[in-house]
Amino acid sequence: MAARPQLTPVLRRLRLSKAPARLASPAALHQSLSLPARTFGTTSVRALRRTSPVAAGPAKGGFTSDTYPDIKRDARFAELTPEHVAYFRSLLGSESAVLDGVTNPDDAAVADDIEPYNSDWMRKYRGHTRLVLRPSTTEEVSKILKYCNDNMLAVVPQGGNTGLVGGSVPVFDEIVINMSRMNRILDFDAVSGILVVEAGVILEVADQYLAERGHIFPLDLGAKGSCHVGGNVSTNAGGLRLLRYGSLHGTVLGLEAVLADGTVVDDLCRLRKNNTGYDLKQLFIGAEGTLGIVTKVSIQCPQRPAAQNVAFFGLESFDAAQQAFREAKGQLGEILSAFELMDETSQSLVQRVTGNKRPLEGQHPFYCLVETSGSNADHDAEKLSTFLESVLERGIVSDGTLADNETQARALWAWREGIPEALGHLGGTYKYDVSIPLNDLYKLVEDTKARIAEAGLLDETAEDKNDTSERPPVRAVVGYGHMGDANLHLNVSTRRFDARVEQVLEPFVYEWIAERQGSISAEHGLGLMKKKYIGYSRNPTMVGLMRNIKKSFDPNGILNPYKYL
Amino acid sequence: MAARPQLTPVLRRLRLSKAPARLASPAALHQSLSLPARTFGTTSVRALRRTSPVAAGPAKGGFTSDTYPDIKRDARFAELTPEHVAYFRSLLGSESAVLDGVTNPDDAAVADDIEPYNSDWMRKYRGHTRLVLRPSTTEEVSKILKYCNDNMLAVVPQGGNTGLVGGSVPVFDEIVINMSRMNRILDFDAVSGILVVEAGVILEVADQYLAERGHIFPLDLGAKGSCHVGGNVSTNAGGLRLLRYGSLHGTVLGLEAVLADGTVVDDLCRLRKNNTGYDLKQLFIGAEGTLGIVTKVSIQCPQRPAAQNVAFFGLESFDAAQQAFREAKGQLGEILSAFELMDETSQSLVQRVTGNKRPLEGQHPFYCLVETSGSNADHDAEKLSTFLESVLERGIVSDGTLADNETQARALWAWREGIPEALGHLGGTYKYDVSIPLNDLYKLVEDTKARIAEAGLLDETAEDKNDTSERPPVRAVVGYGHMGDANLHLNVSTRRFDARVEQVLEPFVYEWIAERQGSISAEHGLGLMKKKYIGYSRNPTMVGLMRNIKKSFDPNGILNPYKYL
Structure with a gap:
């Protein structure tokens, strides 16, 4: 308790001398990442072997x-x-x-x-x-x-x-x-909060429509300016609000879909409760268009929160981050809307690329960003301050800062959302979007880094742009993500393509995840890229049942072939 | 605004001169309802035709x-x-x-x-x-x-x-x-809140285990002292917390189930995000054991709220109740955990049976019970008071009262939870558990009542117990339920069995619901009782797809035959 008097200034300090503009709006950020030679997964690495970087450039893949x-x-x-x-x-x-x-x-x-x-x-x-x-x-x-x-x-x-x-x-x-011409908003009931739209409605359009009516779409993601609600449902998009509003399996109340043979499945239920038979709509959520084409969606939309607050803090260990998350859940409870994790490497790379001043003085092995969304700004601010004081006092958190206004909040978010773009600016990146039971979440980053170092492929020196010396190919192994959802983004930033890196990473990463019953695709889905990796996250029994369902719904296999299963 | 000065005393008034004990604990209440001759649906009415009331008594059905x-x-x-x-x-x-x-x-x-x-x-x-x-x-x-x-x-x-x-x-x-011997709690992660249990764990045992660890099972219902988590999942139980925590389709993260041929489907995922293939577990949620036997469940459990508050108010119309619900969502937002509706008839019957003094002076056509659950008692109380003041001032609500302590809160809840028992004491009841789009929710009660009155079957006189005169068979048409979930309980209370009542009620009620795309079984499921009525809530295409799935999972049909589909 002795430390108390000095807490308030620490809490209210926001050291961004020049308020750094958010790197980009989510949609713009999403677009600005389209640098094929720089942002590559396994597949595009293979692509690079066969096509020159120029041929694989943005104009013509x-x-x-x-x-x-x-x-x-x-x-x-x-x-x-x-x-x-x-x-x-x-x-x-x-x-x-x-x-x-x-x-x-x-x-x-x-x-x-x-x-x-x-x-x-x-x-x-x-x-x-x-x-x-x-x-x-x-x-x-x-x-x-x-x-x-x-x-x-x-x-x-x-x-x-x-x-x-x-x-x-x-x-x-x-x-x-x-589906872009099926873009009508069909119905909204302001009392129940149930929205019915055609599949081609753009997520941001739906959310804007709801904002004008005091509600919010229970899903948010970077591509909101382009993606369709039907696509969100078909890919079971996760995004930024999952911690608060849950997955689409819970919020989608009904849908209409067309099967391969043209049969219209009208399950456009507008009810929160309907226990009459198997919940067929669930099969279409996340089926990536392999069972039918989703044409309409009915979804439960919450009240739009009146207030949002953001805090950012530094911690000395991943254990401390877990403790902080637990405390946040306990003290912030119903208003907690995001709990994001970033490691020091990710933050130093963002700083290197943006040149912005860090939100906290000194470096810490980990940083967390906590966001609250609630119906009463004063209550929320009080809860968040109390939480931050408590975790600071007890040494769970080493340093922390609270955004005083929306500009500052966005600046803090930029340290989390700017990571992919910063990595993209530095070179090629191997990206893994995985779920791992929370205890082991960051261990994947440590083990991967150790493995790469052991193979002599790692050199974390921040070299000059004009440095032409032949350094080992891996610049950094970075971990960040939606800690509240146990969803980690493991990124391996490289200086250049080197086949040894991929050999060290795969199947190592997939096997590591499978051993811990994690998911090799937390939110991005399978598509073409991960079709052949499903076995790392689903056992043969399940894959067999899935194939039976696919065959039953689409006997000729005309829907989105070559993908998913 | 002129009315403001008088609001506070109104708000704080709790006129229960003798605090009425809650009629029973939820579990006891559930048990005390087992009066077969008094609590009957369509099916038991038929049973009564064939067996004497004595033969159909509790000892031997x-x-x-x-x-x-x-x-x-x-x-x-x-x-x-x-x-x-x-x-x-x-x-x-x-x-x-x-x-x-x-x-x-x-x-x-x-x-x-x-x-x-x-x-x-x-x-x-x-x-x-x-x-x-x-x-x-x-x-x-x-x-x-x-x-x-x-x-x-x-x-x-x-x-x-x-x-x-x-x-x-x-x-x-x-x-x-x-499944009662498979009753082990297998794992709990206090950081993520993920609980893994065997199917035979009793709901209350699981919740108590979680309570000791600061968490709450995201489902509550009257039978919690007896029902199993596996049964809850297999029937997609709804219950009292759905408004707040959503359905099991959102909270269940994984499960293990055994198929008819003995194949073990290990989908016991402990991840919030896992987009690798069709979400098979969803099929078992609400399948009532027709696709496999659920043996283990993994579920996301929220932080246990530190505070609960309850308000009770009277309103002059169902429109006003809708307005009040909308205001509650807006002002109470993330802490709203229940919004229950009761009509005047239901409350006068509870009063007649219990003899308790009503919470509000005067009668109102409708009553609502609002419950909040949050992490800060002061904040919640302030929000609830502000809400109640605002709806009183604006004439949305005619009168209201706030519970000052847990005893008062339980007394208020008894006016809602005591309805089924009160009806049971008065005689036989036709019970319908339905979902209807919120706008039309109460119209079903009005239309049903009008139809019964038109047929000359209604006499609402509160006769003396010893009154032997031959009055029309229907004593009351009652509506109450989970307004927040658009889940209505329509109850028709009768003095004696009369075939004309059933003829007036069915298929009228089912057709009425089907016309409005409601559900003939909001939370109770199909089982044997509603197997043949599924067509009122699901179209032939969907039923056909369900039959295909059943056939694919259980070709011999050995799992729970004669039911569901």
């Missing part, structure tokens, strides 16, 4: 079919003909609803129009489709799929195309069914 | 096979033999793990031991089993099911046997697999 030569086009699927296209034209009417590169294969303008639907935003995956359909009603989706199923035409459902695992673009000539 | 003569034993299932029993004895060892009425069919003591496993707690459903198995490990469950599947022996999974729809007892000679 390599074809997925070249990157993954083992994947062959399924010969059961028919080739598109002008007759097929004529049917779709007669069905969809409007010119803009059919982008046809089949009938006029040499029309460069059409090819240019189609290109964005063939490539993901990172330009990591690129398909060969020559037909994009943009239905505007469920009935159109149903007729398209029935026709495709009858004619053995493969399709890729596509939302905002903001995924990270290549799930929303074709591999070969699959027809893209883009 | 009629057999379900007599009540439902249309249900025939499936001839594909084998009859139990002593050889079958010998196998199970060799497998399970311990005497108490096998209750065998097969080998010695005339042993009355064994028959008495088996009887409780044949009957539900209401004595509404009664089967003919002669074999009860009580496995203590997943491996035993697996071997039992494999043997049953190989030998075409039908089974009924049974948890605490506290269900309301006849789902957990046999109809004919199905083997009861009772």
